[in-house]
Amino acid sequence: METPLKTPIKEVINRFPPVGAILEEFGIGCVPCSVGTCLLGDVVEIHNLSPADEDDLMMRIASVVSPGQAIRRPDSERGRTAKPRKLTYSPPLKRLVDEHKLILRFIAMVPEIAGRVDLESGEGREEILAAVDFIRRYADRYHHAKEEDILFACFDPDLDILKAMHEDHRQGRACVQGVLDALERGDTDGVVENLHGYAGILTEHIKKEDEILYPWMDRNLSTHQVGELHARFQDVDGRYREVQESYEAYVEKVEKNKFIERAEVSR
Amino acid sequence: MSGFSGCPGSRMVEFKDSPVGAGSEVKIPSQLRQWPIQLHLVSPEAPYYQGADVVLAADCVPFAMGNFHGDFLKGKALAIACPKLDAGQETYVEKIRSWYEDAKINTLTVMIMQVPCCRGLLATAMQALQGSKRKVPIKYVVVSLQGEVLQEEWVET
Numbered sequence: 213m214e215t216p217l218k219t220p221i222k223e224v225i226n227r228f229p230p231v232g233a234i235l236e237e238f239g240i241g242c243v244p245c246s247v248g249t250c251l252l253g254d255v256v257e258i259h260n261l262s263p264a265d266e267d268d269l270m271m272r273i274a275s276v277v278s279p280g281q282a283i284r285r286p287d288s289e290r291g292r293t294a295k296p297r298k299l300t301y302s303p304p305l306k307r308l309v310d311e312h313k314l315i316l317r318f319i320a321m322v323p324e325i326a327g328r329v330d331l332e333s334g335e336g337r338e339e340i341l342a343a344v345d346f347i348r349r350y351a352d353r354y355h356h357a358k359e360e361d362i363l364f365a366c367f368d369p370d371l372d373i374l375k376a377m378h379e380d381h382r383q384g385r386a387c388v389q390g391v392l393d394a395l396e397r398g399d400t401d402g403v404v405e406n407l408h409g410y411a412g413i414l415t416e417h418i419k420k421e422d423e424i425l426y427p428w429m430d431r432n433l434s435t436h437q438v439g440e441l442h443a444r445f446q447d448v449d450g451r452y453r454e455v456q457e458s459y460e461a462y463v464e465k466v467e468k469n470k471f472i473e474r475a476e477v478s479r
Numbered sequence: 480m481s482g483f484s485g486c487p488g489s490r491m492v493e494f495k496d497s498p499v500g501a502g503s504e505v506k507i508p509s510q511l512r513q514w515p516i517q518l519h520l521v522s523p524e525a526p527y528y529q530g531a532d533v534v535l536a537a538d539c540v541p542f543a544m545g546n547f548h549g550d551f552l553k554g555k556a557l558a559i560a561c562p563k564l565d566a567g568q569e570t571y572v573e574k575i576r577s578w579y580e581d582a583k584i585n586t587l588t589v590m591i592m593q594v595p596c597c598r599g600l601l602a603t604a605m606q607a608l609q610g611s612k613r614k615v616p617i618k619y620v621v622v623s624l625q626g627e628v629l630q631e632e633w634v635e636t
């Protein structure tokens with residue numbers, strides 16, 4: 213491998229599987245990524261390791277990929293963070309992180325919802341449709357649309373990390389379509405499988421955004437851009453105020469139902 | 480100096496000459512695009528504040544920072560104030576709130592020195608935001624006595 217830093221991460225991991233485990237140790241979860249076209253050098257940059265950790269990581273990757281030959285990013289690109297990482301966000305990105313919290317509360321309920329799928333009763337079908345409605349209108353049309361149409365648009369659309377995020381959104385949408393198709397067929401297993409599929413994809417996806425993507429974006433957005441993002445998000449939030457409130461109420465209701473059912477079971 | 484027990488904001492310190500750029504003949508152009516700049520003197524609705532990214536700097540900041548113009552002032556509107564010595568700071572709250580609500584500024588960057596009394600300027604900007612109908616992202620930058628950026632962070636609102 214002549215220029216490891218300029219090689220897509222999936223190619224590096226495929227040729228040298230131990231690299232995947234080394235990256236994992238540094239909190240860089242490229243192995244399960246569905247795209248994997250990010251270049252190794254960009255992956256290292258985006259994770260913003262301390263200079264010491266970056267040296268350590270590079271030494272270990274070099275020992276696998278090119279024994280006896282060091283791999284090092286140019287000094288101009290290295291080591292902007294000597295401080296330990298603490299996750300803070302600009303106000304517009306903090307807003308998206310807060311929306312993730314509601315989506316994660318819903319995802320925490322998926323095992324409950326999937327565990328009692330009843331396609332025979334009208335009520336059971338309603339429950340699935342309500343879950344799909346939350347995903348489609350809140351998580352997708354409201355939250356993902358803010359990301360795709362406004363936030364991601366501040367960056368070069370050819371960035372691999374953005375392609376990976378779009379791909380996650382697409383896979384999430386495919387799972388939701390899968391739920392609806394299975395519902396139509398009266399296929400309980402299909403509904404359950406696709407609900408779990410959605411929960412798995414979105415859990416990983418949100419973790420990537422909260423811990424890697426958003427902090428990287430905040431480091432790269434100008435003060436002016438942050439102000440503009442904030443104003444545009446406020447605009448969308450103003451138009452979707454009722455949507456937000458009604459879906460917060462929906463998640464609360466699902467959580468409460470779970471609590472009541474648990475209480476009944478233990479009685 | 481170790482025996483000093485008074486306010487760190489007025490403690491006496493002397494720095495050695497900076498080796499970099501000392502005696503340099505390069506002229507650095509000003510990035511200031513407006514007048515006046517003192518917070519008591521400015522009108523918050525002046526055209527240069529409309530929709531702008533505004534820097535509110537404590538009086539000492541631009542003197543401490545060698546690159547204030549290039550790194551922080553460029554492309555922005557400015558006001559300066561001293562949270563320790565200025566009188567009539569209630570008007571500051573009103574003026575800053577008018578930036579948020581009337582001038583509809585895009586962002587506010589509050590630049591303060593590392594001395595504790597300087598925090599008051601950030602507190603004033605936050606107080607103005609609390610009563611404001613319009614929310615604006617606020618960033619704060621803490622500058623050391625020798626002009627380095629010690630902290631640069633968005634305020635959680």
Ligand SMILES: [Fe+2]
Pocket residue numbers: 356359377381417421
């Ligand atoms: Fe996303």
Ligand SMILES: [Fe+2]
Pocket residue numbers: 308312355359418421
């Ligand atoms: Fe997201």
